[in-house]
Amino acid sequence: MAGKGVFKEILDGDVFKYYVDGEWRRSCSGQFINVQNPSTRKPMFRVQACTQDEVNRCIDSAKAAQKIWARTPLWKRAEALHRCAAIMKEQKAPIADCLVKEVAKALKDAVVEVVRSGDLLSYTAEEGIRILSEGKFLVSDPFPGNERNKYCLSSKIPLGVILAIPPFNYPVNLAVSKMGPALIAGNAVVLKPPTQGAVSCLHMVHTFHLAGFPKGLISAVTGKGADIGDFLTMHPGINCISFTGGCETGIAISKKAGMIPLQMELGGKDSCIILEDADLELAATNIIKGGFSYSGQRCTAVKVVLAMECIADQLVCKVNAKLAKLTIGMPEDDCDITPVISETSANFIEGLVHDARHKGARLHQEWRREGNLIWPILIDHVRPDMRIAWEEPFGPILPVIRIKTVEEGIHHCNANNFALQGCIFTRSFDKAIMISDAMESGTIQINSAPGRGPDHFPFQVKNFQFTIFTSNKVSKSLR
Ligand SMILES: NC(=O)C1=CN([C@@H]2O[C@H](COP(=O)(O)OP(=O)(O)OC[C@H]3O[C@@H](n4cnc5c(N)ncnc54)[C@H](OP(=O)(O)O)[C@@H]3O)[C@@H](O)[C@H]2O)C=CC1
Ligand SMILES: O=C(O)[C@H](O)COP(=O)(O)O
Numbered sequence: 001m002a003g004k005g006v007f008k009e010i011l012d013g014d015v016f017k018y019y020v021d022g023e024w025r026r027s028c029s030g031q032f033i034n035v036q037n038p039s040t041r042k043p044m045f046r047v048q049a050c051t052q053d054e055v056n057r058c059i060d061s062a063k064a065a066q067k068i069w070a071r072t073p074l075w076k077r078a079e080a081l082h083r084c085a086a087i088m089k090e091q092k093a094p095i096a097d098c099l100v101k102e103v104a105k106a107l108k109d110a111v112v113e114v115v116r117s118g119d120l121l122s123y124t125a126e127e128g129i130r131i132l133s134e135g136k137f138l139v140s141d142p143f144p145g146n147e148r149n150k151y152c153l154s155s156k157i158p159l160g161v162i163l164a165i166p167p168f169n170y171p172v173n174l175a176v177s178k179m180g181p182a183l184i185a186g187n188a189v190v191l192k193p194p195t196q197g198a199v200s201c202l203h204m205v206h207t208f209h210l211a212g213f214p215k216g217l218i219s220a221v222t223g224k225g226a227d228i229g230d231f232l233t234m235h236p237g238i239n240c241i242s243f244t245g246g247c248e249t250g251i252a253i254s255k256k257a258g259m260i261p262l263q264m265e266l267g268g269k270d271s272c273i274i275l276e277d278a279d280l281e282l283a284a285t286n287i288i289k290g291g292f293s294y295s296g297q298r299c300t301a302v303k304v305v306l307a308m309e310c311i312a313d314q315l316v317c318k319v320n321a322k323l324a325k326l327t328i329g330m331p332e333d334d335c336d337i338t339p340v341i342s343e344t345s346a347n348f349i350e351g352l353v354h355d356a357r358h359k360g361a362r363l364h365q366e367w368r369r370e371g372n373l374i375w376p377i378l379i380d381h382v383r384p385d386m387r388i389a390w391e392e393p394f395g396p397i398l399p400v401i402r403i404k405t406v407e408e409g410i411h412h413c414n415a416n417n418f419a420l421q422g423c424i425f426t427r428s429f430d431k432a433i434m435i436s437d438a439m440e441s442g443t444i445q446i447n448s449a450p451g452r453g454p455d456h457f458p459f460q461v462k463n464f465q466f467t468i469f470t471s472n473k474v475s476k477s478l479r
Contacts, residue, residue, distance in 0.1 A: 001094040002045065002101070006210060007203055015046040016202050018222050020058050022215030024206075027054055033224060035198055038104040038339045038372050039330050045102060045199045047222040052231050054221060058190050059237035061216030062161045066188035069217050070158050074132055077184055078125035084211035085125075088176075089118035091207055095172060098200040100331045103168055104338045104372070105294060107331060117176040117204070120455045127456070128184030132156055158186035159261065160239030163232055165225075165253075167245040168341055169297045169394075171197025172204045174265075177455070178242040179208070179218070187240075191220045192232055194245075196341055198222050225249065233257050244299075247418055265459070267392045268299045268420030270450045271413035273435060274307040274315055275406065278425035282447060284318035290423065290449030291398040292326060292376055295337050300421050300450040303392055304382075305400045306409035312402045316380055320364050323376055339372035340395050346372045349395035353377065356386045356399065390416065406435060414440045421450035 003011030010017055010024045015032050017024035027048035037044035069077070088095070096110035105113065135155035141148040162182040166174035171194050179189050193201030205220045221228065233241055233253045241257055243250055244265040254262055272290065274283050290302035307315050329335035340346050346369060353367055361379050368375040374396055382389050382399040389399060389412075403409045413419055419441035424432050426447070436444035443459070445451070452459050 001097040002199055002203070005094065006091065007094060007206055010202055010206050015048065016199055016222070018048045018050050018054070019202070019205050019209070019218070019220040020054065020216075021061050021219075022209065022213075024209075027051060029054075033195060033198075033222065035102050035196060036342065037101050038196070038341050039332075041343065041371055045098075047195075047198045047202070050221040050223045050228060052228070055190075055228060055231055055235065056237075058219035058221055059161060059235060062188035062190055062219060063237060065214050065216035066158065066160055066186070069183075069188060069214060070186035072186075072214075074129060074184075077186065078129050080211055080213055081121050081125035081128075081180060081184060084208050084213070085118040085121035087210050088121065088204065088207040089115055091203070092118075095200055095203045095207075098203055099172065099197075102199055103171065103197050103341060104331045106334045106336070106338055108334050109294060110331070113170060113173050114204075116453070116455060117173045120173070120176055121180045123456055124180035124184055128181070132185060156185070160187060161237055162187045162189050163235075163238045163241045164189055164191045165229075165232075165241070165243045165245065166191075166194060166197070166201070168194040168196040169294065169299075170244075171200045173455075174244045175201050175204060178244075178263075182240075182242070183213075183217070188217045189219075190232070190238070191218070192225070192228070193220060193222060195222075195224055229253075230256060265299070266420075267418050268301070268450075269303045269390065269392055269416045269418055270300060270420055270441070271409070271416070271422045271439070272302045272305045272450075273403075273406070273409040273413070273422070273424045273439075274305065274311065275424070275426040275428070275431060276308045276310050277427045278311065278315075279427065279447070280311060280315050280318055283315060283425040284322055286423070286425070286447075286449040287315075287319050287398070288322045288326070290451070292323070292337065292396050295340055295374070295376075295396045296398070297340060297394050300452055301394075302398065302423070302449060304389065304412070305398060306403050306412055307400055308406075308409075309402045309404055312400065316364065316378065316400060319378055323365070323378060326376055328373065328375055337373070337376050337396050340374060341372070343372060345394060346374060349374055349393050349397060352388045352391060352393050353379065353397055356382060356388045359383070359386050361386060361388070361399070384412070392418070406431075410435060410438045414438075421445065423448060423450050 031049035034043035035045040092114040099110035140146040140150035164178035242263040326336040376396040422441040423445040
C-alpha cells in the first residue's frame with residue numbers, strides 16, 4: 001500500500017522522494033538509503049540520501065515561507081491543521097501499513113498512532129487559538145521607583161524555522177507532536193525523519209501537502225542522522241531544535257547546536273515501585289502493559305520494577321502468569337511482542353541479559369531469539385552491579401529489584417541517569433503522594449503504568465509544548 005493512491009506522487013520508481021518547496025523531488029546525490037523491515041531483516045523501502053545543498057534549499061524556503069505564515073491569521077492556520085488532521089485520519093490504513101513494515105509495530109497499534117496524531121493536530125489547533133491569542137498588559141508602578149507612566153503589551157511571536165527530529169518508535173506521532181505546535185504558532189518546519197520510520201513520516205508529510213499548507217513551509221529531508229545530522233543541527237538558519245531520541249544523540253546535539261532553544265525528549269529508565277499494600281493483580285497487569293507494549297520500545301515503558309521483598313514472590317508469580325499469555329510473532333498478525341527495530345538493538349538486549357545471568361540474576365523464562373524477535377523475559381533478583389539495573393534495554397526484558405525499604409526504591413530511582421516517568425502501586429494515597437514527591441522524575445503515575453497520553457497532558461518537567469516554539473515579544477512600550 002505504500003506509495004499508492006493519494007501517495008503515488010511521493011514515490012519515484014522504488015525510491016521515496018524528499019519534500020521541498022511544496023514538491024516531491026529526487027535527490028541530486030543519486031544515492032539512496034535502505035530502510036530495513038525489522039521482521040525480515042531485509043531492505044523494505046528506499047529513501048533519498050539528501051545533500052547539504054538540498055538541506056540549504058529546504059531551510060531557505062522555510063525562512064521565506066515562515067515570514068508569510070507568521071502573518072497568516074491564526075484561525076486560518078488552525079483551519080489548515082484541522083484539514084490535515086482529517087486527511088491523516090482518512091489515510092490511516094496506508095500510513096499504518098508503513099509503520100508495520102519499517103518499525104514492526106503491531107497493526108492495531110500502528111493505526112492508533114496515526115489516529116492519535118490526527119487528534120493531536122486538531123487539539124493543537126484549538127489550544128493554539130486560545131494560548132496564542134492571549135498576551136500580557138503590564139503597568140510600571142508595581143515595580144519600586146516607578147510612577148504609573150509606562151505601559152507594556154507583550155504577545156507571543158514565532159521563533160522561525162524549527163528543526164524536528166523524531167525517533168523510530170513513534171515516527172509519525174512524535175513528528176506530528178513537534179510539527180503541530182510549531183505550525184500553529186507561526187513557525188516553519190524542517191523535518192528529519194528517523195531512517196527506520198522515514199517512509200511513514202513521508203506519507204504523514206504528504207497529508208500536510210494535501211491539506212494545502214504553503215509551499216516551503218514544511219520540508220522533509222531524508223538521510224542518515226550520522227551523515228546529515230550535524231549539518232542540520234549546526235545550521236545557522238535553524239532557530240530551534242525539537243529532538244526526541246536517545247540520550248547520547250541528544251546530548252551530542254546539545255553540545256553542537258548554537259544559541260538556540262532546544263527541546264530534548266530523551267531516554268528513560270522508568271521505575272515502578274510496588275509497596276507491600278499494593279493491589280498486586282492491578283500492579284501485575286500494569287507491569288505487563290507498561291513493560292512489554294510494543295516490545296518495550298517506548299520511552300515511557302516500565303524499565304525497572306522495585307518491589308518490596310515481602311510481596312515480591314507473589315508479584316513475580318502474577319507477572320509471569322500474564323507474561324505467558326503474550327503472543328509473540330509478526331506485527332502483521334497483531335502480536336503483542338514483535339521483532340525489535342534492528343539487529344544491533346537485539347544484540348544489545350542480548351548483552352544485557354547475558355550480563356545479568358552471568359552475575360547471578362534469575363531468568364524466569366528461557367532466553368530465546370530468532371532474528372530480531374526476542375521472547376519476553378522477567379529478570380529477577382537483579383542487583384545494582386548488573387547493567388540491566390541502570391541501562392535502557394528498549395526491548396522485551398524487564399528487571400525486578402527486590403527492596404527492603406521504600407527509601408531504597410526511591411534511591412534507586414533517583415540514582416538513575418534518566419528518570420523520565422515512574423509509577424507507584426499502593427493503596428495508601430498519602431504514601432503515593434509522598435513517594436511521588438521524592439521521585440526525581442518528570443511524571444509519576446499512581447496505580448497505573450507510565451504513559452504519555454492522553455496527549456494533551458504535559459509531558460515535560462517544566463515546559464508546556466507551545467512555549468518552546470514562541471518567544472515573548474514586547475510589542476509596545478508607551479509613555
Ligand atoms: N522522552 C521521550 O519523549 C522519548 C524518548 N525516546 C528515546 O529514543 C530512543 C530510541 O529512539 P532512536 O530512534 O533509536 O534514537 P536515536 O537517538 O538513535 O535517533 C533519534 C533521531 O535522531 C537522528 N539522529 C541520529 N544521529 C543524529 C545526529 N548526529 N544529528 C541529528 N540527528 C541525528 C536519528 O536519525 P537516523 O535514524 O537517521 O539515525 C533519529 O531521527 C530511546 O532512548 C527512547 O527512550 C523515544 C520516544 C520518546
Ligand atoms: O516513545 C515513547 O515512549 C512515547 O513518546 C510514549 O508514548 P506512549 O506512552 O503513549 O506509548
